[in-house]
Amino acid sequence: MSNTFTMNWLADALRAAGLEVWELDGWRTWEPGYAWRETPGGLYEPEGHIVHHTATDGYTPNVHNSSGQTKANAYVGLRREGRLYFSGGGVPTVALCASRPANDSAGYGCRYVLEDYVRLDKRYSGPQSNPDDSPSWAGNRSYWNTETIHPGYGEPLDAGVWDLLIGYSAVLCMELGWAPWRTIAHEDHTKRKVDPRFEQGTPYTIAQIQDDVELWMEGKTVDLQRWASRLRREDINQYVKIGVLTSTESSYWIGMLGDWQNPEWQDLRDAAMVRGPIYGYPGQQ
Numbered sequence: 001m002s003n004t005f006t007m008n009w010l011a012d013a014l015r016a017a018g019l020e021v022w023e024l025d026g027w028r029t030w031e032p033g034y035a036w037r038e039t040p041g042g043l044y045e046p047e048g049h050i051v052h053h054t055a056t057d058g059y060t061p062n063v064h065n066s067s068g069q070t071k072a073n074a075y076v077g078l079r080r081e082g083r084l085y086f087s088g089g090g091v092p093t094v095a096l097c098a099s100r101p102a103n104d105s106a107g108y109g110c111r112y113v114l115e116d117y118v119r120l121d122k123r124y125s126g127p128q129s130n131p132d133d134s135p136s137w138a139g140n141r142s143y144w145n146t147e148t149i150h151p152g153y154g155e156p157l158d159a160g161v162w163d164l165l166i167g168y169s170a171v172l173c174m175e176l177g178w179a180p181w182r183t184i185a186h187e188d189h190t191k192r193k194v195d196p197r198f199e200q201g202t203p204y205t206i207a208q209i210q211d212d213v214e215l216w217m218e219g220k221t222v223d224l225q226r227w228a229s230r231l232r233r234e235d236i237n238q239y240v241k242i243g244v245l246t247s248t249e250s251s252y253w254i255g256m257l258g259d260w261q262n263p264e265w266q267d268l269r270d271a272a273m274v275r276g277p278i279y280g281y282p283g284q285q
Helices: 008-016 109-116 159-175 205-217 225-227 234-239 247-256 265-274
Strands: 021-023 048-052 074-080 081-083 093-095 143-148 184-185
Touching: 008 021, 008 093, 008 143, 048 159, 074 159, 093 159, 143 159, 143 265, 159 184, 159 205, 184 205, 234 247, 234 265
Parallel strands: 021 093, 048 143, 048 184, 074 143
Antiparallel strands: 074 081, 074 093
16 A cells, blocks of 8 residues: 555635635655554545644644654644634635644654554543653644644633534534544644633533534535546556456546536445545545
8 A cells, every 4th residue: 555645636626615724735645754644444544533623722734844754744724814813704715734743743742542543433531641651652644733823721612613613523524524523633643732621511622622523424415526627547447456347348438537416326325435434535555
């Protein structure tokens, strides 16, 4: 399996869900030497999503800071010109910063949350009370990380930003074939942290986020036409390599490329999903 998996498709998926997206220059190519950790199934991909707060009233998203660090894969907040804010008006926006792992994001924590809960689509009930693993283990290369612009003292998150965070988290789960419980808090990963800490869901905000993500996902599926429109010849060939298709069958589907509205794409999608959710999404093998 290739270890060059990226989330470059995410911007289109979020826009298709009606969410406002700000793509920072370089977000698709940053961290070329920092790959997702290999999963038990031999894939290289994020296995969960950690929600953080910035502990600030405003923040200027960046692909990497002055120290060369990538603090998050994405930021959510109220956009006014070139900055995101906690309050004061603006457009609720997801700013995409890095399609590969953010090298200064989740940090050290407890690996069992990933292995015994997140990876198994089981709900974890935190916050974390155990010390970080020793020897140390960092979650940067296993989790997609999102920073929410928020002071972190329990104030209510702007209603529009809350809805954006829920929809954005739900799209991640749907597109990657995850249960809503794969969205966890930074304070679930490590007891050193308390985020996210909003008025919504207090004293354990992530539980409310998970519940709302579950509601958002109910009755929603990834649109077949949009799924098919992402397919490339390379994806069809990859399906041959992993046994989803025969060489003869691949020729048929390659000939179908461009005919995105054909309902026959459901047959290929169903065959791919038999191998597991990740195989059902083009460009992610």
